[in-house]
Amino acid sequence: MTRLTALAAALSCAIAHSTSASEPTQLLWGDTHLHTSYSFDAFLNQNRSADPDTAYRWAKGLPVIHPYHRAKVQVETPLDFLVVADHAEMMGVMRAIENNTAELDDLGLIGNLKRWFAIRVLRGAMESGNEGSDVFVSFLPKKAANPSGDPVQDAGGDVIGDPIFGDTTKTETTAWGDIVDAAERHNEPGKFTTLIGWEWSSIPTGANLHRVVFTPDGGDIAKKFLPYGSDQSQYPQALWQWLEDTQARTGARFIAIPHNSNISKGYMFAETTLRNEPMDLDYIKTRMKWEPVAEVTQIKGDSETHPAVSPNDEFADFETYSHYIQQDKEEYVAKPADYVRGGLKQGLAIEQKVGANPYKFGMIGSTDAHTGIASAEEDNFWGKLALDSTPESKKLFPEMDEESDLENMGANGWSMSASGLAAVWAKENTRDEIFAAFQRKEVYATTGPRIQVRLFGGWEFPDNADQAENLADIGYANGVPMGGDLNREDAQNRQPQFLVHAVKDPKSANLDRVQIIKGWVDSKGQQHEQVYNVAWSDERELGADGKLPAVGNTVDLKTGAYTNNIGSTQLTTVWTDPDFDAEQRAFYYVRVLQIPTPRHSLYDAIALQSEVPAEGPATIQERAYTSPIWYTP
Structure with missing residues (x-):
């Protein structure tokens, strides 16, 4: 089968099973985590022109000018919604x-002279490219002096920012107004949605604790506050308190989304608070009020x-990013x-002890x-x-040598992942x-492809529910969707069932398999996990160990082409948990895998006529992760 023929068949299948207007919900695709030239680190790393207007125009499918190499670029498939999430700090x-538009306070003769000199040095550094990136690194924290302590109180826990500029509130207020106004101009209800947001970028001792915050409210409310940054406090509790106070004062609604837990040094989903204190019910209630969702995949790796x-x-080693964001190198320890899987399990264990779950979150992807x-x-x-942004600049950034501070962080363009999307x-x-x-x-999250996934949990779905044309109606009527809770009172000597429907991206590769990941805690509080293959392509058979043979790989490493003559255009099933124990807390989420396709590093290698970079594999299996469904005894 040629790729064109397979694509036509896939399009036909996807259209036949796509979300219809009569279904209770429709599938929307977006990015909740995008930075523009208003972010200090983006600007220092040569994004001088891509502002919020550029971001929204790209997301809507319009051609835009790339901020560095100045070529015309355009997304293949437009998004349905977008959050421009520039850093609150600076x-x-x-x-x-x-641009000589900064509104800076009078610091007195000596202070003004110091600031003038610093600004001259900064401008010179930004003009040279290399030194501009090194200035960015100079804003980052140092590694912990006491890794087992509170990272905020550690000697390496300095906040992002530079007091030599003085109070920058006026400049930040003007910038926030620009960001809000752009969101208001581009919001088109029913067609394209802009959500007003920012990033709180706490990173004490290089432990990534960042959150993206967004509100569904409009510019009239958003202009009543200035985004809260980690330069005001690096503790998540302080952010949550600010959200509480600002909601009470302005009526604004908020959601905060943790991201890059993969480089949090064990703090993001820990058993204790950041201050190393036991979690109480008030802490757990507050965290879950503001943080119902976590970002599981993005450019800085998969979490x-x-x-x-x-x-x-067997699929755990995927887009692993092992580089902390700090001035000095430090060995990565997972x-x-x-x-997030560890966090979801830890949440069950904490709930068993305390009576509430601080990590009962859904999952999305975004780019960052x-x-x-x-x-x-x-x-x-x-x-x-x-x-x-170019193949030649991914190994060593332009005009840099191997002693560059940014290069010494250990990461480069091929360490990055072309990911992800929020569904x-x-x-x-x-x-x-x-x-x-x-x-x-x-x-739910995907690593880029628009894989359509439905997940419902219940106790008894009708026969052949997975083959029904009104699958969504059946799912909602007889169970709960992803993010929901199974009713324990209905467990009466029954095992939970999960109705899953996955359809390939019509512009991408076929599907390899559908897996359900289960996590649970036993009566002793021990945490467990199990990966179940529940639906798959190509008539393969499960082994005695529950493993499936590999689906194969059609990628031509010389051209980057692949064919869809393996895999399936859609996979559906109703799966019953064979190991269910009604006395054990558990969660279940779906992972859908595509057949292997070329990674961006392979495309670069082909263009450069070079070997595939060691920093990333030639091919990957893109995937989707649904939000879990929980069972509580």
Whole structure:
């Protein structure tokens, strides 16, 4: 079968089984984590021109000018919604300094002279490229002096920012107004949704604790506050308190989304608070009020799990990113609390002790691109930073040598992942309905392809429910969707069932398999996990160990072409948990794998006529992760 023929067949299948207007919810695709030239680090790394307007125009499918190499670029398939999430810390300050529009307070004769000199040095550094990136690194923290303590109180726990500029509130307020106004101009209810947001970028001792915050409310409310940054506090509790206070004062609604837990040094989903204190009910209630969803995949790697955390999971080693964001190198150590699967299990264990679960979150993907360009397509990937947007600049950033501070962080453009997207089952494409879907966790993540996934949990679905044309109606009527809870009172001597429907991206590869990942805690509080293959392509047979033979690989390493003559266009099933224990807390989520396809590093190698970079494999199996469904005895 040629790729064109397979694509035509896939399109036909996808159209036949796509979301119809009569279904209770529709599938929307977006990015909740995109930076523009208003972020200090994006600007220092050569994004001088891609502003919020550029970001929204790209997301809508319009051609835009790339901020670094100045070529015309365009997304293949437009998005349905977007959050421009520039850093609250020094929001718009670097841009304003470069453009002579900064509104800075009088620091007195000596203070003004110091600031004038610092600005001259900064401008010179930004003009040279290499030194501009080194200035960015100089803003980052140092590694911990006492790794087992509170990272905020550690000597390496300095906040992002530079007091030599003085109070930058006026400049940040102007920048926030620009960001809000752009969101208001581009919001088109029912067609394209803009959600107003920012990033709180706490990173004490290089432990990534970042959160993206967004609101479904409009500019009239958003302009009543200035985004809260980690330069005000690096503790998540302080952010949550600010959200509480700001909601009470302005009526604004918020959701905060943790991301890059994979480089949190074991703090993001730990058993204790950041201050190393036991969690009480008030802490857990507050955290879950503001953080119902976590970002599981993005450009800085995948945060589902890791081989050291899930040694029996053959697909655990996927887009692993092992580089801390700090001034000095430090060996990467994967911990269960760095990954969402470990966090979900830890939440069950804490609930068994305390009576509430702090990590009962749904999952999404987003890009975290700092280019103003939300690119998650392997063959149309424009990098993390403006600087690493071309094949030749991914190994060593332009005009840099091996002693560059940025290069010494250990990462480069091929370490990055062309990922991800947020998928939302919403009633309509509006701010309020997207926000509601996030709150009920009826959302999921993909690493880039638009794989359509439905997941429902229940106790007894009708026969052949997975083959029904009205599968969604059956799922909602007889169970709960992803993000929901199974009713324990219905467990009466029954085993839970899960109705799964996965359809390939019509513009991408076929599907390899559908897996259900189960996590649970036993009566002793011990944490467990199991990966079940529940649906697969090509008439393969499960082995005695529950493993499936590999689906195969059609990628031509010389051309980057692949064929869809393996895999399936869709996979559906009703799966019953054979190991269910009604006395054990558990969660279940779906992982859908594509057949192997080319990674962006292979495309670069072919273009450069070079070997495939060691920093990434030639091919990958893109995937989707649904939000879990929980069972509580």
